[in-house]
Amino acid sequence: MEHVIGIDIGTSAVKVLLVDWTGKVKAESTEPYPLYQPHSGYSEQNPGDWVEKTIIALRKVLKIANIDPRSVVGLSFSGQMHGLVLLTETNEVVRPAILWNDTRTTEQCREIEARIGKEKLLAITKNEALEGFTLPKLLWVKKHEPHLYKQAHTFLLPKDYVRLRFTGHVAMEYSDAAGTLLLDIQKKAWSEKLCQELAIEIECPPLVESTECVGTLLPEIAEKTGLSTSVKVFAGGADNACGAIGAGILAEGQTMCSIGTSGVVLAFEQTGEKDFAGKVHYFNHAKPNSYYIMGVTLAAGYSFDWFKRTFFPEVPFSEIVQHAAKSPIGANGLLFTPYIVGERTPYADADIRASFIGIDAAHTTSDFARAVLEGITFSLNESVEIIKASGKRVDTVVSIGGGAKSIEWLQMQADIFATPIEKLKQEQGPSMGAAMIAAYGCGWFSSLEQCARAFKEVERVVEPNPAAVERYRELFALYRDIYPQTKEITKKLKTFRP
Structure with missing residues (x-):
């Protein structure tokens, strides 16, 4: 029997699910990692912790499930939204990731509104400038850490960074890109207008669909996890988008x-x-x-x-x-x-x-x-x-x-x-949604809706x-x-x- 894996890079821990074609969870593992709050309102993590703990959790689910690792044919990711991971041209991390619940960027939000205008911003991104989004974090680093900003070539969000380390492929999918405040939501493209008017010189990463296969596991990752290099890796989605699929x-x-x-x-x-x-x-x-x-x-x-x-x-x-x-x-x-x-x-x-x-x-x-x-x-x-x-x-x-x-x-x-x-x-939340993306991507189902009908089971309905x-x-x-x-x-x- 074939299996797929869903990986959720959460705020406090990574959760990994191993699922069969009926939607049954054969094994799961959760590995916590630290959150750093060096100042009031700051919230940061070390992207390397996400990768290290994900590898540990993958080894554990294979051991718990006691299956042939070659039966795992696909995996996908879910992850906390908005977190800024700055990368050099050789994809090295520039500084700790600034997370969604970091509130240091109020000044940058007002700057965005002043320079772009609320109505124009809403017309492009459909969202207001809020402290949690990625764009204000970029502007904060540019102002307060210019020496680090100059080292940055591109940026990713948390789950996209882990996927990069697993496949060597730089990309961001639309559901997470929409939470950066740089995406033209309807055109499904990075907004040149916003990048120009806010002087964002850093390259925005290539965009892909959540269900797109972006590669297979690198040999060193396959060796560390026990999985095969033939495992297909799908782009995945923002935690809330994957949670919605799982539900x-x-x-x-x-x-x-x-x-x-x-x-x-x-x-x-x-x-x-x-x-x-x-x-x-x-x-x-x-x-x-x-x-x-x-x-x-x-x-x-x-x-x-x-x-x-x-x-x-x-x-x-x-x-x-x-x-x-x-x-x-x-x-x-x-x-x-x-x-x-x-x-x-x-x-x-x-x-x-x-x-x-x-x-x-x-x-x-x-x-x-x-x-x-x-x-x-x-x-x-x-x-x-x-x-x-x-x-x-x-x-x-x-x-x-x-x-x-x-x-x-x-x-x-x-x-x-x-x-x-x-x-x-x-109820497994975003990690199940990520597994469903992998199941659909591997051709187990003709649509995500068909997958949801097979995987989702309602235990009870509570009436008002x-x-x-x-x-x-x-x-x-x-x-x-x-x-x-x-x-x-x-x-x-x-x-x-x-």
Whole structure:
């Protein structure tokens, strides 16, 4: 039996899946790597760590699965978006990668808006200039590290760099290129206008489709991993695009909610013609010639993790969720906004910070836990509401990540989104989407949709409770009032932060 491998270069670890032609996961391995934060707002990684840990994880999955390595015929990649990897002309790394959650580039974002204009930028890229994107990082290095910038010949994103080390082939595919803020989304080409007007002298890498085979494994990689040099390597996609493929988000009306460190609401879009005025991200999909729109909560699971570390360090996440379920809808009059590192959708504000609103002496730890879960879900609902307001259908929402691990949180999503929620039987996130790209690329299926029908299994559908939907609609209106009321206060408090 033949096998394929999906590799996800995440923010905290690489995850590798080995999958057979039925979609069954035969083995998986996760290898963590360090995150460096030398200054407040900085977030960096060593690209060499991604390669080293991926090789280790590949060796482990082959050992766990106990299969003939020659049965692995293809592999593909998923990866964290936006991260800047600068390379010399000989493809050596110039400096540590600057990641998506790095917020040092506010000045560069304002520079882009001033020199290009918001309307022109939206017309080309469909996205606003935000700190997380790649272009502001390029401009930051050019200003603050000119000696390093001069060494750079081109740039890649995290998973593209690992793929380069595996194949020797420099390329970037459209779903990740769309997150650089340099791609003309509809033309599927690098914007000469943006590069010229912002004086980007560094070469943009060649563009390929996510499903394109870009080579086979280099002999030294094959030797280190135990795989064959004949393994086909496919370009892959951005983590959210691959997550969407893994969840079967490949047609109109299909939407996904992913709660990891950040939170994502993603909806399929067939054309690149809609205008969301930058309120949500608009990216090319890993499915060729299609798109997706996406809203982001910067600190979704991260807010829950902060709450656990700060108040319940020894208590498992599952117990905290059950604890939260003891509190009623609305947490007895307590609201939480998950802005602990700023917010992305719909406010794009790096200065805003989180709030608990309505605290009184009667509140319990159950109320605080519920308020945190509800606040995260309210923030995600901001994106759901924008999608619905555009006239797009939201027939069902596939929930993946931490938000899909408990029936209590699934029910909360169904009630707040006012939409049926699907929980997958086997939820592997972006790495499964990468494996599906490899499966399609190897000719196992005639389309990604056919692959999704074979691989995707829905374990349960959670229906919204009409009474809870109405109650949450009232609470959501109050939640929306918090940002404009606290924006200036938290901005002034910035001078007191470390």
